[in-house]
Amino acid sequence: MVRNPADASYSIHIDSQYPIEIVAIQSLVGVELMEIDSSIAILSLCPEDPDQKNALSATYRFVDSNISKFEIKIRTIEGQYGDLNCFVIPNAQPKTCQAFNIPIKPLSLHEIHTVKSIRSC
Numbered sequence: 001m002v003r004n005p006a007d008a009s010y011s012i013h014i015d016s017q018y019p020i021e022i023v024a025i026q027s028l029v030g031v032e033l034m035e036i037d038s039s040i041a042i043l044s045l046c047p048e049d050p051d052q053k054n055a056l057s058a059t060y061r062f063v064d065s066n067i068s069k070f071e072i073k074i075r076t077i078e079g080q081y082g083d084l085n086c087f088v089i090p091n092a093q094p095k096t097c098q099a100f101n102i103p104i105k106p107l108s109l110h111e112i113h114t115v116k117s118i119r120s121c
Contacts, residue, residue, distance in 0.1 A: 080104070
């Protein structure tokens with residue numbers, strides 16, 4: 001996950017040795033999905049479910065069967081923290097799934113600026 005300070009977002013880069021069939025993401029933390037190139041994937045969003053405390057549930061299904069790299073852009077909500085769960089299902093047999101968690105920190109949009117001290121003689 002790479003931070004983009006220009007638009008206060010994060011990019012998640014997914015790279016697979018096999019073509020990707022589906023990418024699913026789920027989070028108990030509020031996360032905003034940002035626009036991507038809609039010509040390569042169809043996004044399906046489930047409504048937020050406060051009873052299950054599920055803030056985000058989304059699935060990307062790929063139009064082209066040869067896609068092996070994909071980028072998801074998200075914007076976190078300042079002060080909220082938890083995990084973003086990602087599931088990557090390749091277009092291969094037997095069916096498998098690679099799952100990984102991305103931690104979201106409470107101060108995820110803050111930047112640390114360092115100031116160089118200048119000594120005068």
